[in-house]
Amino acid sequence: MKTIVEFINVVKSYQLGDLVVPALRGLNLKVFEGEFTVLIGSSGSGKTTVLNLVGCIDDPDSGEILIDGNAIRQLTENQKSELRNKKIGFIFQSFNLIPVLNVEENIEMPLLIQREITMADRKQRVKEALADVGLSEFRTYMPNKLSGGQRQRVAIARALVSKPQLVLADEPTANLDSKTAHMIIDLLTDLNKRKKVTFLFCSHDEKLIGRVGRVLRIQDGLIVEGLSTQGISVE
Ligand code: ADP
């Protein structure tokens, strides 16, 4: 299986006034192409820090991060933003939709910065992404007319529309009731199987982990347990 993300001894701390807060303490992990990987751990364990580093939103203090075989450290800022825009999709806990844009305009947003994509291609991709999340009839709705679950589906379509190699999801179900949360998980796992989307999903919710592929447990900035669905230790 192809490795799409690899962390080797990654250390990251935050400076909070005079205080140094350790977030990752030499973390190792691998994410494989086509898999649905779940990073599970309590609040403060380092999940968001991992996703921000994968998304090139932040830099590690030390250690190596490889995305699709490329060491992030060796990329220029332009190359990093290209990686972010073309290869990685993001889904957030709070949906982060733009309130003054309707559903299809929100989904189209990531494509507007890719100038090589024509308008006809953009419209086609938005249409497909809307169908993938089951929201075709809602394409002209404003976000405030949608339920939480529908808003998160718009955000999922927006993450998928650029056909990224990897989608990062930071606690995407934390603001949803449990029934809606399970529907969102089912949608993501379905997209993983049907469209071969690679997901790195993080959550603090133990109840979700029975439902997904490969679980890595993070605690105090280290992976403490990695199991595949077959129960084989992989890391
Ligand atoms: P999680 O997403 O699992 O809740 P985080 O990655 O957000 O964990 O945080 C890991 C640790 O780093 C926690 O102790 C948190 O308080 C700290 N931390 C995260 N972001 C910052 C920041 N910007 N400034 C200071 N400390 C931070």
Ligand code: MG
């Ligand atoms: Mg977090």
